[in-house]
Amino acid sequence: MIYWKFSKYVPDTSINDPFQRLLKIFKELLIHTSGDVSEALSWLTQLDKQYNLTDDQYGIADFIQDLIDKGLIQQESAKNPNFKPSAKMEIALRRKALDDIFDQLKKSKRGNHKTNISGMGDEFTSEMRPFQFGDKLDNIAMSESLKNAQINHGIDEFNLTEKDLQVHETFYKSQMSTVLMIDISHSMILYGEDRITPAKKVAMALSELILTRYPKDTLDILVFGNDAWEIGIKDLPYLEVGPYHTNTVAGLELAMEILRKRKNPNKQIMMITDGKPTCIKKGKKYYKNSFGLDKKILNRTLGLAVKCRKMHVPITTFMIARDPYLVKFVDQFTNANNGKAFYSSLQGLGEFIFMDYKQNKRRRKK
Secondary structure: OOOOOOOOOOOOHHHOOHHHHHHHHHHHHHHHOOOOHHHHHHHHHHHHHHHOOOOOOOOHHHHHHHHHHOOOEEEOOOOOOOEEEOHHHHHHHHHHHHHHHHHHHHHHOOOOOOOOOEOOOOOEEEEEEEOOOOOOHHHEOHHHHHHHHHHHHOOOOOOOOHHHOEEEEEEOOOOEEEEEEEEOOHHHHOOOOOOHHHHHHHHHHHHHHHHHHOOOOEEEEEEEOOOEEEEOHHHHHHOOOOOOOOOHHHHHHHHHHHHHOOOOOEEEEEEEEOOOOOEEEEOOEEEEOOOOOOHHHHHHHHHHHHHHHHOOOOEEEEEOOOOHHHHHHHHHHHHHHOOEEEEOOOOOHHHHHHHHHHHHHOOOOO
């Protein structure tokens, strides 16, 4: 007999919890202020005055005290009383970014990441095959196995043998080494658009995805302006744009150097940028040209794209701009590398990043 069993309804108290409501806004402000707690609290106070976020029972001062008590913010040092995000808050920011990105993926109904490659993994395909020594018991298809046993041995003398067992085929599970390049040139905040904040959120979400779901993968993050340098995952919330030009060559050279040291067979570079390369280094001096596509700079950049192709390192470019001459450059760059390019809006940036990462994740190196 089919019946429904009702459990006790437990309401989501976080919706009515003033701390959780303010914390959600505060996390978003922290990313926009590059981890500046004082500025984020100042913005939160202004929002409170305008939209009445708090009441007489719970105010901003109570919220700050709860942040301290819960270990989400801490003093910079004994000499500096200013607050900074704690390691616990940094993890919370990465998880929020990851949740935000996957919310976008659900709403868009995109992200169908199927592959024809099967092998060791934990995601079932629609295919089945006979059991082989070494297969996980969790992968045994019980219904099919019992059906085979009935067909092979009959119902009266039921017997289940190894030859009857069927197992679910799984997607091949490969390892990936990824270098994420983030453009921090001045154009990332020009023209009234904040392009660096979504780039930071994507980097934080991608790092949290790899840390939690693909722990054997590696993710290295670098930023590039006039020069390029590595940053840690913990540094992402504090990332700021500088008065820099765009030295894509320096970023690619550093990315290639990092990937040479990685032993994983699958390697890739992801680059988030909003403009053309405008700078290269010659000895100790910089050669800069912000107008048009300079042939000296362009040739050096395309040369590295070809070099990455020969190293079997695809480059996926996420261009946060759609100017015709920029599109032309990205097309040339992508063709030279035989990579991929996405021209995305600021809202769609995270979605494209994750679609591409998960597709490449399932690519088997031959």
